[in-house]
Amino acid sequence: MGLSVGIVGLPNVGKSTLFNSLSSKQAEAANYAFCTIDPNVGVVPVPDPRFDALVELFQPKKVVPATVDFVDIAGLVRGASKGEGKGNAFLSHIRDADAIAHVVRCFEDDNVLHVDNRVDPAADIETIETELVLKDLETVQKRLDKARRAAKGQNAYEKKAVAVCEALEARLDAGTPARGFEVEGDDEQRILHDLFLITAKPMFYVANVKEEQIGSTDTDPLVAEVRKIAEERGAPVVCISAAIEAEIMQLPEEERAEFLESLDLEEPGLHQVIRTGYQMLNLITFFTCGPNEVHAWTLEKGLKAPQAAGKIHSDFEKGFIRAEVITSEDMLELKSEQAVKAAGKMRLEGKEYVVQDGDVVHFRFNV
Numbered sequence: 154m155g156l157s158v159g160i161v162g163l164p165n166v167g168k169s170t171l172f173n174s175l176s177s178k179q180a181e182a183a184n185y186a187f188c189t190i191d192p193n194v195g196v197v198p199v200p201d202p203r204f205d206a207l208v209e210l211f212q213p214k215k216v217v218p219a220t221v222d223f224v225d226i227a228g229l230v231r232g233a234s235k236g237e238g239k240g241n242a243f244l245s246h247i248r249d250a251d252a253i254a255h256v257v258r259c260f261e262d263d264n265v266l267h268v269d270n271r272v273d274p275a276a277d278i279e280t281i282e283t284e285l286v287l288k289d290l291e292t293v294q295k296r297l298d299k300a301r302r303a304a305k306g307q308n309a310y311e312k313k314a315v316a317v318c319e320a321l322e323a324r325l326d327a328g329t330p331a332r333g334f335e336v337e338g339d340d341e342q343r344i345l346h347d348l349f350l351i352t353a354k355p356m357f358y359v360a361n362v363k364e365e366q367i368g369s370t371d372t373d374p375l376v377a378e379v380r381k382i383a384e385e386r387g388a389p390v391v392c393i394s395a396a397i398e399a400e401i402m403q404l405p406e407e408e409r410a411e412f413l414e415s416l417d418l419e420e421p422g423l424h425q426v427i428r429t430g431y432q433m434l435n436l437i438t439f440f441t442c443g444p445n446e447v448h449a450w451t452l453e454k455g456l457k458a459p460q461a462a463g464k465i466h467s468d469f470e471k472g473f474i475r476a477e478v479i480t481s482e483d484m485l486e487l488k489s490e491q492a493v494k495a496a497g498k499m500r501l502e503g504k505e506y507v508v509q510d511g512d513v514v515h516f517r518f519n520v
């Protein structure tokens with residue numbers, strides 16, 4: 154699996170409806186709790202106007218967009234961390250995710266059952282986050298038991314684990330997510346990382362609003378509740394109407410623009426969900442372009458040119474000589490490599506170059 158975003162939320166908040174639109178895969182969306190039984194994974198291309206424009210310019214034989222995997226899991230209910238509902242088993246699937254999309258129901262619809270019989274975003278968020286914290290607490294306590302036993306044998310690494318886990322236990326016990334918890338030392342960082350805590354993952358909220366509200370999410374009181382909490386957490390909010398997204402995806406492609414316009418929307422809300430997920434993962438995109446292929450590559454922010462080359466092929470990294478770099482803006486404006494070169498806008502970069510989002514790169518290497 155590639156980089157992944159796990160979708161969490163209460164039952165019946167629209168997770169599968171969103172997931173289906175994201176992956177255009179018709180997993181069932183049914184009006185009853187726990188209709189999602191298997192975790193579903195959808196590989197979703199990341200919408201990127203630069204990529205589209207580069208494809209248009211190069212007219213390559215093959216196109217490869219950047220992708221993110223979305224994972225749909227069953228709704229979590231109060232007590233999920235202790236095995237209530239189907240959610241517990243699925244919590245282990247989100248442990249593998251790199252980021253979390255928390256879907257919050259902001260739509261009233263008497264035909265769609267709410268597990269607690271009321272639409273109350275703040276309370277829903279609280280319920281879900283409590284379960285996630287409790288699940289992490291359980292993980293930490295298990296590790297702590299093991300570490301304490303091993304530390305008796307004077308194992309230095311395990312002694313450090315005891316200290317890390319005790320601090321985490323206190324934090325989680327107070328209801329605070331692990332996010333923002335910092336440790337010093339390489340061992341400590343590894344101990345923390347190896348716990349795969351759910352509440353340590355980057356997270357954003359998806360407010361699922363009713364169809365009539367999609368044009369006025371700025372004034373929607375239910376969305377405002379989500380925004381308030383999100384602000385406290387420093388987390389982004391994306392507003393969508395999952396029902397509308399599902400409708401858009403059912404339309405033939407050429408009719409989508411008109412439908413969006415009729416709703417006063419610039420793009421499907423899904424695009425924002427995907428982009429936000431991608432941003433949460435702290436990634437950038439660089440491109441390789443030619444007549445055979447236009448390829449969007451995903452790279453962790455801050456990596457240097459040889460590592461970027463290594464994404465394409467390990468030989469590219471081993472035999473790295475230099476990178477010829479053009480910004481996608483220059484490439485698109487000047488329309489050919491020769492024109493870019495002539496304008497003096499192609500840069501030759503070496504081993505220390507930190508690849509930037511949007512770079513069009515040609516690697517020179519020697520094997």
Ligand SMILES: Nc1nc2c(ncn2[C@@H]2O[C@H](COP(=O)(O)OP(=O)(O)OP(=O)(O)O)[C@@H](O)[C@H]2O)c(=O)[nH]1
Pocket residue numbers: 162163164165166167168169170171181182183184185186187188189226227228229260261262265361362363364393394395396397
């Ligand atoms: N009116 C309205 N109904 C929606 C919207 N989003 C989802 N629904 C309906 O809500 C019901 C539940 O949607 P699902 O997407 O299956 O919910 P879920 O979160 O995946 O639920 P579980 O898998 O049970 O946890 C379905 O009947 C959907 O049609 C929306 O934006 N507006």
Ligand SMILES: [Mg+2]
Pocket residue numbers: 168169170188189226227228
């Ligand atoms: Mg579902």
